[in-house]
Amino acid sequence: MRAVAVIPARYQSSRLPGKALALIAGRPMVCHVAERTRRARGLGQVIVATDDVRIRDAVQPTGVEVAMTRADHPTGTDRLAEVAARLDADVVVNVQGDLPFVEPAMVERLVARLDADPSLPMATLAAYIRDEAEWRSPHVVKVVAGLDGRALYFSRSPIPCDRDGARPADEPFGLRHIGMYAYRRDVLLRLASLRPSPLERREQLEQLRALENGIAIGIVEWQQAEPLVEVDTQADLERARAMVDGGGR
Numbered sequence: 001m002r003a004v005a006v007i008p009a010r011y012q013s014s015r016l017p018g019k020a021l022a023l024i025a026g027r028p029m030v031c032h033v034a035e036r037t038r039r040a041r042g043l044g045q046v047i048v049a050t051d052d053v054r055i056r057d058a059v060q061p062t063g064v065e066v067a068m069t070r071a072d073h074p075t076g077t078d079r080l081a082e083v084a085a086r087l088d089a090d091v092v093v094n095v096q097g098d099l100p101f102v103e104p105a106m107v108e109r110l111v112a113r114l115d116a117d118p119s120l121p122m123a124t125l126a127a128y129i130r131d132e133a134e135w136r137s138p139h140v141v142k143v144v145a146g147l148d149g150r151a152l153y154f155s156r157s158p159i160p161c162d163r164d165g166a167r168p169a170d171e172p173f174g175l176r177h178i179g180m181y182a183y184r185r186d187v188l189l190r191l192a193s194l195r196p197s198p199l200e201r202r203e204q205l206e207q208l209r210a211l212e213n214g215i216a217i218g219i220v221e222w223q224q225a226e227p228l229v230e231v232d233t234q235a236d237l238e239r240a241r242a243m244v245d246g247g248g249r
Helices: 029-038 053-062 076-084 104-116 132-136 185-193 198-203 207-212 234-245
Strands: 003-008 043-050 065-068 091-094 122-129 142-145 151-155 174-184 217-221
Touching: 003 029, 003 076, 029 043, 029 053, 029 104, 043 053, 043 076, 053 065, 076 091, 076 185, 091 104, 091 185, 104 122, 104 174, 104 217, 122 142, 151 207, 151 217, 174 185, 174 217, 198 207, 207 217
Parallel strands: 003 043, 003 091, 043 065, 122 217
Antiparallel strands: 091 174, 122 174, 142 151, 142 174
């Protein structure tokens, strides 16, 4: 099974413009993501997909391949699919360009999940939420899974609801979705060809398009030692910088 990792990276961002090139420890964030992804075992190729020459020029010195894409993609999935359409790959791993501390093992575990279950179309990561404010935040995407380890639903709302306060104090509030995916290549191309679905539009979550169209998503639980930083705002960026300055990464 040949696996390829693609890192979609765009310059424009509604909440943090230019974040792909934001400096962390003196280097662009996208370069941190690319180099850490490249350490994952079993990948046939790592590609940064972008429509911006500034990102291309920043990544090229790392030796990671860059694929220039169209500028009119409405979502990162569409950008990913444009690159996947011309790849010789069985599995395509989508590594978000705003995960500066992505662990190579995350990529490896996603690929391993699809390798272990040929019936599974795609897989993603999730980590336990132990902070109530994080669980309640609409900026944190939550996921609930069935007993078979497949996603039942993703939401910005705090799920599962603790209606009667019955959650034991030592149990997590729920699962936080980590925006990395492994797709079988044909599934990715099919997803990109589908129209945005009703729940996808309502929650503004692309992964709901898969569930609404009957495409199962396997959940891989990531037992992280510390919270994973996803850089979406200036505050997230400052937190990432502080972690590096403090020796945490």
